[in-house]
Amino acid sequence: MNVQAKGRAAAEASPPNQLACVACTAYELNLCRAAAERARSCGEPVQIDQSVHIVPARRIIYREHDMHDAVPIICSGWAASVVTLSDGSRQILSFLLAGDLVSTALLFEPRPNCLVEAITDVRYRTFKRSDLKGFLLRHPDLFDKVSKAWIEEKGRSDQLIVDLGRRTADERIARLILNLAERLGRRGMVQTEPMEMEFPLRQHHIADATGLTPVHVSKVLSEFRRNGLIKISDRSLTICDLAGFRRVAHMR
Amino acid sequence: MNVQAKGRAAAEASPPNQLACVACTAYELNLCRAAAERARSCGEPVQIDQSVHIVPARRIIYREHDMHDAVPIICSGWAASVVTLSDGSRQILSFLLAGDLVSTALLFEPRPNCLVEAITDVRYRTFKRSDLKGFLLRHPDLFDKVSKAWIEEKGRSDQLIVDLGRRTADERIARLILNLAERLGRRGMVQTEPMEMEFPLRQHHIADATGLTPVHVSKVLSEFRRNGLIKISDRSLTICDLAGFRRVAHMR
DNA sequence: CGGTGTCTTGAATACCATCAAGTCTTGTGG
């Protein structure tokens, strides 16, 4: 299968995630679009190599300290960047949603400092770093978009540092959920009245992201439910009392 | 005072920090050097505006949410990026040493998401963002250096997330000290046999950086001293038992 | 059908925060 064919197959196989693709970082970066357009107008050679991969839930997408010249972008599904310590405990650095670059650092550096793990089934696309670099140099207007992605990524890291350093378990969990809701909202993936969204995270994912134990996460979520703030069932989360929930999260 | 004169004055006023300047990010980025060289060869116009500022300890260098077109780089002294919450508690995101860009995000975005505070007296230099951007575009080979600074910054954020999420107070404090020692070492600012360095941090700085309380920091440091791991006196820190200290930090 | 993964709940414990009192240093204005 040559590159053009791969590109086209990917472009045509995406209807269930059209919305996600519009919100997609890569689309914003003109990478997928550029690749698709090149593939369509078969006359000229494809300049950006890309390929689509599908990975089942719980599988590792990207291993720590591996060298890769592939830069992955999530097309659909949820994934997480994870650091594992020698004693087996884990810290999730960020959740990756449809359209997210796995890490902007990978645009420049082949060695990630964490592994990336699929939470749901994940479809992702990879670009060759060298192609990407060349593409960026030829289109300097795209730098603003890259730097925007970078700044957002850094902003979320900084927020997480503050949350882990200075907030209680209730706040951390509520903020995590609200942040995810906001990111999903931007992708058109949150229903309103009631405010409901897909929520494939297991409690241990929440624990690993908030620096808590699964046991305590369970207790806090039960408390939230008892207070009528949220409902969780069937891998779907509803925020019943947004104002109250934001108050718990200390987001004013 | 015109721009050339300012540049030259700065270049000639730096003997006490020559070592720091060699390790300086800006020097690596060729910014200070470029500015100095331009200033020296008065024939052509200086293309990168810069100015030097001096700020006493405890003063704020850069306020949150201000808009600045200035990109600051620390020339000498210690500073910290700090987030303050509404209840008054604080989280230090990173310590800034001689040669550090205050934040690589500021290269692209005028609005920092934290404030920057001088810990000691600080001398820093600011560049105009627009000049800097132009300079970078004209010298694409510098991108690697920017991206390297970028990646290192992100790596440290990620480390801090793991430390705050998954490590005990002892580990956090020991790791903070070892990380600082390593960064100072790269700048030639650590003496060996005994391993001693300047250490202007107050215990409340350590507390704000590790997500602990000053009281608890005091107790942990006392414990470290009782165990012969470190000595602190007169704004100077000695690591007496490096191997033991690294063991406490779980750095293998 | 056993096995595995997920979640819940309760009891005991550990870690760190909070409160409080006191020492010592640093800085400042009289």
Next chain:
DNA sequence: CCACAAGACTTGATGGTATTCAAGACACCG
């Protein structure tokens, strides 16, 4: 130069939050 105030650090007592340990319910899957 002294007196006083503010900041920095220490130490002990007490309390709260989250962890650890343990047991059981439930769903899902090969």
